[in-house]
Amino acid sequence: MGNCLGGSSYVNKVSSTAKPESPPKIQNPSERDRSEERKLPSNPGEVEALRRGASSAARNPLVAFSFAELRRVANDFRKDAQIGGGGFGRVYKGSFSPPGDAALLPVAVKVHDGDNSFQGHREWLAEVIFLGQLSHPNLVKLVGYCCEGDHRVLVYEYLPLGSVESHLFSRTSPPLPWAARMRIALGAARGLAFLHGAQPAPVIYRDFKTSNILLGAGFHAKLSDFGLAKDGPVGEASHVSTRVMGTYGYAAPEYMMTGHLTASSDVYSYGVVLLELLTGRRSLDRSRPPREQALTDWALPALPHKKRVMGIVDPRLLQGGDGDEGAPPARAVQKAAMLAYHCLNRNPKARPLMRDVVASLEPLQQPPEEPGAAA
Structure with a gap:
């Protein structure tokens, strides 16, 4: 959710949407x-x-x-x-x-x-x-x-379609189509890539998650809620040191352990969200069996395997629907899964840059359904 107001002089800021069952x-x-x-x-x-x-x-x-x-x-x-x-x-x-x-x-x-x-x-x-x-x-x-x-x-x-979280995990609305999920993934990646390329210092978002991605018409994704954003390292500096803040299930493991913040910290969080788009599961869900509560622990072993990865895809996507889209192309699922796998690398230096993530997602785009069809 995001919106503006009227008055006398000028200034700017972002908002967020309702966050039911959000991780602590x-x-x-x-x-x-x-x-x-x-x-x-x-x-x-x-x-x-x-x-x-x-x-x-x-x-x-x-x-x-x-x-x-x-x-x-x-x-x-x-x-x-x-x-x-x-x-x-x-x-x-x-x-x-x-x-x-x-x-x-x-x-x-x-x-x-x-x-x-x-x-x-x-x-x-x-x-x-x-x-x-x-x-x-x-x-x-x-x-x-x-x-x-x-x-x-x-x-x-004001963004009329609300948050990605409200669509992806809704029990009452139709499931987000594959094309819409890939459009959201690309838009959010472009937003992060822009922040990481900001001058004179990169901006590290630090709280990337589905509730902070808001949707305009046609599932156009926009990042909101910059309360935890921070200027990144410049020059010879490899990181900035800060107290650990963010959201469990999304924060990069090395950041949680050391407080060392880099653009790669955002890339890890992006990988978690891409995994949520693929599986339809929350990053942390304590209602599931113990071994399935942490999404990354459950899904990561399957991501590099072409056949196994189809077993963790959101079952609502594989069932198809009443529209023309049907189940997502297996090749596109496998490419998105491998991208998530690289973003979630335990070694932050081995993760891709967000501009490379954007380049990987662009070939996976299809015309999305109209928002009314999925709202």
């Missing part, structure tokens, strides 16, 4: 740095000063909303306007007219909890900084923000 967050305990907390912005002027200092690159125009303006945009935050929620707070659908434009723009308004923690405030600011300077067709567009008193709000473009 990883967060190592650490003491708060009170001096650092005092440096966090408390008003739009301070936010804009930080944005100017964060990069010499051109910045995206963002609307700095007052909280009163956001109430109007988000229909007074009524319960029937709520479209998602999680540990960060709640997300509402709304609309506003951008400056100089009479047309109403649908937006998603992400309201952080009032008792927001220091970490929550930092994640809010990270979204403003990163989405306020990065722009790409496969990143959610940040329309604006609110930094007023205790209120920390982000306004994104």
Whole structure:
């Protein structure tokens, strides 16, 4: 889910969708740095000063909303306007007219909890900084923000199809067709490849998972929720050191063990998501037998074997459907499986670059079904 809002000055940020049964967050305990907390912005002027200092690159125009303006945009935050929620707070659908434009723009308004923690405030600011300077067709567009008193709000473009998670693991909707899954895989890969090639420093996303990939018309994938994003290593540096954060089941094993973060950490997480698209299973599912709870442990041995891999494919795909698509081509499944296998290599230096992942996925694309057919 992602959306934008209207107001006076400019700024940008991303949102996320509802996360039912999401795996637990990883967060190592650490003491708060009170001096650092005092440096966090408390008003739009301070936010804009930080944005100017964060990069010499051109910045995206963002609307700095007052909280009163956001109430109007988000229909007074009524319960029937709520479209998602999680540990960060709640997300509402709304609309506003951008400056100089009479047309109403649908937006998603992400309201952080009032008792927001220091970490929550930092994640809010990270979204403003990163989405306020990065722009790409496969990143959610940040329309604006609110930094007023205790209120920390982000306004994104509204993406009508919600998250990949809500489609892939739904028990009520028709299964995602193979073509749609490959289109999603390619779009998400392009988003990550763009981040990893950012200048002057690569951006490491650090929380790549199905609930953070939002869908527009035609299953066009966009990465959302940049709260954990971090500048990557530059020059001779091989990694950046940071406390371990992310989501169990998706985080790279070497990052969890050492706190050393590289672009390869994202590549591993991408491999997990590609595996979820192939199998229709969650990265971590405690309702399954013990040996099948961790998706990578269960599926990895089958990936390099052409015949065995067909046994772990989402059975709903193999059953075909009422449309023309039917079961996915075995050769395409095998190629996608081998790509996931390489992304999940225990040796981070042996994993492919995301630009190479993009090149591998492009030949696997087919025209997807219309969104209405799979929603």
